[in-house]
Amino acid sequence: MSKHEQLATYLQNNRSKVSGVVDFDPGTDRLLQFDFTSNNTRLSGEDIADTLKFSAWVSQELRQSGCRYGIGGYMEHRTLYARSKLFDTGGAEPRRLHLGTDIWADASTPVYAPLAGHVHSFQDNNSFGDYGPTIILEHHLDGLLLYTLYGHLNRASLQDLSIGQVITQGQQLAQFGNITENGNWPPHLHFQLMFDMEGLAGDYPGVAPYSQTEHWRQNIADPNLILQFTAATII
Template structure:
């Protein structure tokens, strides 16, 4: 049985084992679906390369219909990564988004949706990167599942220890501001992985589009947990 099949089996057997990642009430809270692909003509390089303009654009979209969060992008082929050389490579720029973004206000609480422990944490402090990042390890009936939380507040890393126990629905962080979260409009990058491949405090959240099938094997759809 593949890791993805094991995860689906676990979620079906234990539906109440999954808590929340952010505060969200289905049927009441509205979600805005962002499009960060080339088809979105509103997002020119003049907007995405300026963190202030980009933040204002995101804020306007959320305020336009009283949306609690903006949602974007599992395996979305994005153009917004042209804003930073962090995503450039010698042959093919990284443009495939591997997680789901939850766009909202600075200070929005972030929770662990499952019991687990702190696997690692790190401030990935460069323009366009994750900024402060926490990675948790969850044991689901023998299946190792890692969850990554990027673009957090820097103070969220204070006092953390490797192996620290974390409970379902325990607040672990908040959305960081643009000056500490990798220079992005406030949001959470939430991602799941079966294998950390020896990495700690960081794991790719954006990859080459040509390698999509490879990444799908290790990175399941975060909405299996988010349930938006």
């Protein structure tokens, strides 16, 4: 059984041990599906490059749809990373493949730990287009090692944290950061699952070259295994 299958089986058999990452009520809330591939012709490159304009566009889309949250991005081939030199590789192919799921909402939106675990690492990845404040948790799930990454947080989320600190299921872990502290992005959470941190701490790639999709799928699981967002809740 692959690690992906092990994770899916564990989560299916232990739903009581899994909580939401944000305050989402499937009975009343809906998720707006964002598309940041080249198919999105309503958002110009100039708007994406300007964080204030980009943030205003996201906020307007959410408001007009009547949704508290937007969703999207897992293994999405995004054109928007041209906004930052961070995603250039110096080679022929820049990084454009998004490895996690983004949840878009207002700054200060609470973030919760979906699984019990402990703090693996944290740091402020403070450059334009990066994660900003980032927390990575480590979870032991009946012999399966899993890491969850939370990026684009506010700086207050890193206060009073310590490596190895025990985190309980459902505990409020952090809050969404604003554009001045979250890596210069519209407020959102980058949520990502990894089986192996590959020796890294406080950071792990969230964007990779598109040609390496299958390579990254080996270590990056679908966040919706935890999020459990269904088609019925997405517009």
